[in-house]
Amino acid sequence: MTTVSHDERVVLLDDAGNSVGSAAKATVHHTETPLHLGFSCYLFDGAGRVLLTRRALGKQTWPGVWTNAFCGHPAPGENVEDAVRRRARQELGAALAEVVCVLPDFRYRARAADGTVENEVCPVFCALADGPVAAVPDEVMDLVWVGWDEVRAAASLDWAISPWARDQVPLLDAARLPSWAHPQG
Numbered sequence: 181m182t183t184v185s186h187d188e189r190v191v192l193l194d195d196a197g198n199s200v201g202s203a204a205k206a207t208v209h210h211t212e213t214p215l216h217l218g219f220s221c222y223l224f225d226g227a228g229r230v231l232l233t234r235r236a237l238g239k240q241t242w243p244g245v246w247t248n249a250f251c252g253h254p255a256p257g258e259n260v261e262d263a264v265r266r267r268a269r270q271e272l273g274a275a276l277a278e279v280v281c282v283l284p285d286f287r288y289r290a291r292a293a294d295g296t297v298e299n300e301v302c303p304v305f306c307a308l309a310d311g312p313v314a315a316v317p318d319e320v321m322d323l324v325w326v327g328w329d330e331v332r333a334a335a336s337l338d339w340a341i342s343p344w345a346r347d348q349v350p351l352l353d354a355a356r357l358p359s360w361a362h363p364q365g
Contacts (some may be wrong), residue, residue: 223249277310
């Protein structure tokens, strides 16, 4: 199982999205998960392909599920873009050339088959990889670079991709993406 540091903390939020404190990440995700701050990132390569990853079986939430490149939680006081860059290194060994927040107001709540709830204000980022990706096995069990059409197809099937990615993909289709992200192909 992926170990979560007991000193790693997430930012708790009220319904308006304002910080109301923090809690240990190891204690936050359960059947009554409080609203907290997270993020999602879609990683593109120089050819406009996007990275899909399959979450490691030891992950606390949605183990073994295919999703966007990576997700995470900013620490209290940490800039969200800095947290995106940190998690790219931690999960994928990846450096990022560019990071753009595309859906700043995305919010979702989803319940996994085991009853665990995810409940986040979750800005969605697109990033351009700066070099190779080397997945960390405790975080990612598989990965594949695909065209946007394949991401769109996965999002159309409830069982094929994480619930947050399924909801984000149509919004990304409608959003103004950076020039290096080619969602139509």
